Amino acid sequence: MKVSDILNLFFRYRPWLPYHFKLIASSLAGTSRQPEYDNGIHLNAVIDWLCRAQDKRNEQKDTGGVSAGWSLEDGWLPGYPETSGYIVETFVAAAELLNRPEFLDRAQRILNWEMSIQNNDGSFPGHFGEPGSRPVIFNTGQIMHGMVAGYLKFGRNECLEAALDAGRWMIGKQDSDGCWRSSVHNNIPHTYNTRAAWALLRTGLIANESFFVRAAVKNLEWALAQQGENGWFRNNAFEKGRNPFTHTIAYAIRGVLESGILLEDEQYLDASRKGAHALAGVLHDDGRLNGTFDENWHSNDNYCCLTGLAQVGIIWTRLDQVSGSNEFSQQIKRAIVYLKKNHRIDGSGKPEDGGVAGSVPFWGDYSRFEYPNWAAKFFADLLIMDMSDAIIP
DSSP: OOOOHHHHHHHHHHSHHHHHHHHHHHHTTTOOOOOOOOHHHHHHHHHHHHHHHHHHHHHHHHHOOOEEEEEEETTTTTTHHHHHHHHHHHHHHHHHHHTTHHHHHHHHHHHHHHHOOOOTTOOOOOOTOOOOOOOHHHHHHHHHHHHHHHHHHOOOOOHHHHHHHHHHHHHHTBBBOOOOOSGGGGGSSGGHHHHHHHHHHHHHHHTHHHHHHHOOOOHHHHHHBBBBTTTTTTTSSSSSSSSBBBBHHHHHHHHHHHHHHHOOHHHHHHHHHHHHHHHHHHHOOOOOSSBOOTTSSSOOOOSHHHHHHHHHHHHHHHHHHHTTTTTHHEEEEEEEHHHHOOOOOOOOTTSSOOOOOOOSSSSSSSSTTTEEEHHHHHHHHHHHHHHHHHOOO
């Protein structure tokens, strides 16, 4: 790394500030590893963190969205339409499991906010929804998952209509081979858009819209053509020429897996098993996965992407649910233990209390020096699924 890059990072993250220095020093010393409590304690703590993240945005009159997270660079971030969309189902599942019905009101507030910012063409704003932010296929697809929950859980027909409008926009952007190459992050194709195809498929099946189903299948077929025999997907990173994070690897696998379950298609289930088995083979004894992997499942990373680890744990859990076996039970247990030991619960109400860091150590390449809300969401989902038979997008 160049000296100029180091100086840029130094002034960007301001490690000289006492609170910032404390968080960095804690990770440097290895003291960020926390006691392991039972699932319920960790689940309540991480859901309470999501509630605080939503409340922080209400203070700024976002009126329902969940803050994208907290970072050393910017503090509490604006409400994030994409991830707020799929946090809806996390709040719904947690409300039932923890007997905390107030989470249902929080889910409804997200839905109201999302529909208030939907574009006239059916898409949803990208990034934080600021003026000029362009819609993105993946982001819109994740909000569709929330809209489907609004229809199924609360009987809100307007949510299904919003999902249908969004799906029509997505289909209008799709190329003939099923890939999305426009309205995508960094203007390059992404295999992880299978998670958006899953939303399109769910919506189509619920609304009996066969052209939604056909469009979803076209994208899934394109994605499978990107997969090698060892389960790794090409075109699956945020940037061209980079190795994908476990975060996007898990997105791609989950979209294929859940679509295969809905369609009862063994081809898709087998494809997801390939990836799941490969990831099980590179899991460290302490439950850690490296941050990225190349086409041979090799990695030189010295950090763990906690978001991706939680997502992979969910994939292993879903495959065991589908097969009725305990094939991945040991991997799931090890992943949960590692996540718990890096999940601080101290009752302080500060950003690290109940939050999940992007990376361990804190300065790892994924969401560096941040507590992203989607890391908290997927950790919560994994715990809920480990405690019940819930299925959470």
